[in-house]
Amino acid sequence: MSIASEAAVRNVNVSQCVAEAINLEMDRDASVVMLGEDIGRSGGVFGTTRGLQRQFGPDRVRDTPISEMAFTGMAVGLAMEGYRPIVEIMFVDFIGVCLEQVYNAAAKIPYMTGGAVKMPIVFKTAGGCIGSAAQHSQCLWGLFAHLPGMRIVVPSSPYDYKGMMAAAIDSDDPVVFIEHKGLLLRKAGSFAHGREVPRERYLAALDRAAVLRPGSDVTLVTLSLTVGESLAAAAVLADEGISVEVIDLRSVVPLDFDTICASVAKTGRLLVVDEDYLGFGLSGEIVTGAVERVGTSAVRHVLRHGVPDVPVPAALSLEQQIVPRQASIERAVRKLASRS
Amino acid sequence: MSIASEAAVRNVNVSQCVAEAINLEMDRDASVVMLGEDIGRSGGVFGTTRGLQRQFGPDRVRDTPISEMAFTGMAVGLAMEGYRPIVEIMFVDFIGVCLEQVYNAAAKIPYMTGGAVKMPIVFKTAGGCIGSAAQHSQCLWGLFAHLPGMRIVVPSSPYDYKGMMAAAIDSDDPVVFIEHKGLLLRKAGSFAHGREVPRERYLAALDRAAVLRPGSDVTLVTLSLTVGESLAAAAVLADEGISVEVIDLRSVVPLDFDTICASVAKTGRLLVVDEDYLGFGLSGEIVTGAVERVGTSAVRHVLRHGVPDVPVPAALSLEQQIVPRQASIERAVRKLASRS
Amino acid sequence: MSTLTLRDRYLAMVRMRRFEEACLAGVADREIHGEVHLGIGQEAIAAGLLGYLTDEDALVSTHRNHLHALAKGVPMYPLMAEIFEKRTGLCGGFGGHMHIFDLPRRFSTTGIVGSTLPVALGHAYAARLSGRASVAVGVTGDGGANAGGFHESLNIAGSLRLPLVVLIENNEWAISVPFEESTATATLAERAVSYRAWGKRVDGLDVLAVASAFGEAVDYARSGLGPAVLEATCYRFRGHYEGDPDMYRPAGDRDARRRDRDPLLITRESVVVEGGADPVSLAQEEQAIADEVDTVLAAVRRDLMPDGMQARDHVFTRGTAR
């Protein structure tokens, strides 16, 4: 992926890219409707739905009461009626009040009906750490990924935020779309990758990882905000003589093992950087999946860097110790690169 | 673990072992209270609380309305008052209506308070497949395990059901105690391991795996109902000349990697048998944790056998294709043993 | 009010009872390998729904759903075949008794208590979006009315004046927990005021009373006034599920209720005594219904289970998410 010429980089932030995608889909397809808290009158707490209610009216862009169980269930009913609902769970941390409708209904109905009923629902939600402590900083893609029947999409660049949201709405499968709070207000121009965001509609593939930086010593697999952190780390490490191949997963379910394994076969060293909890989640799945595919002899060294299975603490001094960011990623790469 | 003399094997089923454990704890500690649906008047849909309400009264053994969010939250309030609540979520599949209080409150409060507040709560629930299709057959220990702050206990034998329930109630940490519906009504005498259940109180360690059968070709790690299935498979495979070491995990969080790795270092072949969904869960964590500890060269071959990331279907003909049981475990071992 | 006669409703009740008995046979013979919840004793409620709903109206039911499916016009054969986990079932045997879906008839179910109303609310919202004058019926038991989704859904329906009809089958028990013990108020219908909803409690053994009240509720919701809550009282005749030892209810009381307050017998009596039905022709019709159900049962029993090789179908990853 090449860095676009400055001329082509629009002065938009990531939230605007999301709003643009939803806008274009709603415009072309009257069956797309949206439900959630503060998505209408305010345009979303991060602005990802700005302008939509004004354009499409309060019925299609519905500000709901704080009743997540009811409105996630509404999406299931709407999907059975032929609508394509987008449901916003403001922060992913709140999923504990309504996981029921997501995993027991939306995710299972296509299977439980023997394929007779589709559930084209997007569960749009914001994750990631921006300093709001234990109940407002989680990622939780590992939680959703464990439960079959849903695509789990986690973009990292402005281009993908727009294109993957469009593809998520377009998909007939239930999709969990996890934004990072720390990216939503960033300008496209501040990104090192995927800065160029076309005005018109486009779809970005929902199940392909991207090699953002080629390298030969270490395969670094990551997603969401830590993609940018990892690219920055890789640049520093290159100066130290460590060549890091940075892979942006983009999708958690399904995982693109073709891309991951091709890289690991080359480097023999696999580092997974994950802002979600480390245990029983994404990183274990990637390491195991790679070992299953290319064998333990090809995967010579593995390392995981993620939130070490503690809640996210309030104080910055504590938070910095457990949330992966550029400096800690550099340390992890150095540690892995030194093994032989 | 030796097979007890028949004389010592009491004519109790697993549910009675659980009820006995709770009974003994409630008797010695007035702060132990229990909340849940159908635990009182009926003694539990599987009988795991039979007799408790008669003995300890309706206040300490409270039949609740179908209001899981309220009564899991009650347990949090009770714990802050110095009580040691046991909460029954009848089937683990229902956790989607009340995960919130479990993972955002009970599991995090000890950390969020900087260690000032303990949460000695047992979330007792039944999982596993006995033919009740997509919404009543899940295991979901992988879901809880991803969320930090809780012990996840999954016993397989009558001895452990009693001893680990006692230890769970005795623990100051929040514990998720996952029973298997297919074991609860089985008699102690029908088990090949842990059949001998003392009448008096005892505690079984909450964080140790057990090597139930030594072997040299394949390390088979499993838990819950598939422990018995694996032991039966290992006996058949022994006749074919394949020596299987069967490890009963007993605890999912924390995992006892000392025991797992000692075995893998010996056999070089690791098979994880898991009745939970395969992806992003226990099996990936075990494989990765083993690789991290003993290195890829020591773990020569790995294989996972679990529910292949589809919901559990209704029909027996379908269910048998996806739920691991003795015959499919035998096939998996043969497959792994043949690799060199 | 619908044009159905008491006799029509009675015969529908007979059909429902015979259907449940066919399922019972499937449990006894272990053809149905999952758990099964039957609606025996509650037929007057389902039969009271007849005549008010079209395929444009939705009905979302619970774990105890067979009678509602029949009332919504779901054909008996694929319904029974799904309960029997056969490939000819509505869901090809993937769903089973707690997961009945008939999309063209806007009928669906869930096995999770409290989860019906949110889904029904979605159907009600679809009516609003599409400008259809249809209603969505969400069924719950007395126990399910204590789940949070009840409150959330009714509040949304009330504030948006959505055409949601909440039908509460109050059979006095939620498994082993009696209604009075789990509920703060004497009735559930009185909660309607909290949601600016129409509310009424009706004797659920009296099929005509149910029909008239349900007709009112549907009219109210359909006309755009907002949600309606109809509580119909009844009694669960059997254990919570087939196999439930049911030791928590006083046996004497249960037996008396079943003997003296069977809606089928009560309704038959009305049909004969008040409706002046000819007992002989009525018995013939009853027999014809029994024969119909027997024929379906026999055919379903001959059907094949689904092909095991398809167990990984119908999920986009086809069991290879990883």
Add this chain to the structure above:
Amino acid sequence: MSTLTLRDRYLAMVRMRRFEEACLAGVADREIHGEVHLGIGQEAIAAGLLGYLTDEDALVSTHRNHLHALAKGVPMYPLMAEIFEKRTGLCGGFGGHMHIFDLPRRFSTTGIVGSTLPVALGHAYAARLSGRASVAVGVTGDGGANAGGFHESLNIAGSLRLPLVVLIENNEWAISVPFEESTATATLAERAVSYRAWGKRVDGLDVLAVASAFGEAVDYARSGLGPAVLEATCYRFRGHYEGDPDMYRPAGDRDARRRDRDPLLITRESVVVEGGADPVSLAQEEQAIADEVDTVLAAVRRDLMPDGMQARDHVFTRGTAR
């Protein structure tokens, strides 16, 4: 009725306002790095609680919890220190503003809307178990009253007659969603009947009216009659959180409300005009409070953040679950 005077309550309100302003300073200077929700404009409600609760009574609050903490007697210093994420805080800096816990005072909070009442219900149940004549207060906003936990908790409290007092701070907005748009009924207090609960709506800018109504509610619950629902109306003076652009509310209306209906000014007026307070001595007391808060703020600012090396403490696995 408590023995506190109007003047006492007014001075408590001043203390609350100054406290919130100190937090504001912490946000402005980026000392507090997480999000912060302030209760400015809602002081008359918290000050109305004073005098009715002891340490045996519990209070469970929301994301907007500072004033409730002060009302419950949580000491200002460790409270502010926790909000400032300092090691001297109530939770050593691990919790932060949305997660305030003071166990000896039975005060706790959660950042998840709708999750307060279930926890408060647990305290109410503890009162029953231990035979204490204490109450548990669960706070919710108008928005939080639409969450399922509201219904589930009140129904349980009503059916067991538990001493749960639900305090609804109806500040007309849930972030950007106005009360009338999200709620089926004109008031929230009227929902009390669904739970066989005491219910009342009170003007939450009138501290004496709140005090008297809260006293009634607590008496009712304490005497074993069951739960009470007190809805106190008010207005959120600032954005939902500090940094909220708050473009969704008509600015003119907001400014007028803040200018003309500030509970601090209203109450001060009463203290002076009706209570005949000497303006000079009142101003001195106000100044003393401002000084007290300033002193605490200055000290908190000097405190250290927690030691980063402890970030894996306080979970039994110490970050090595795997």
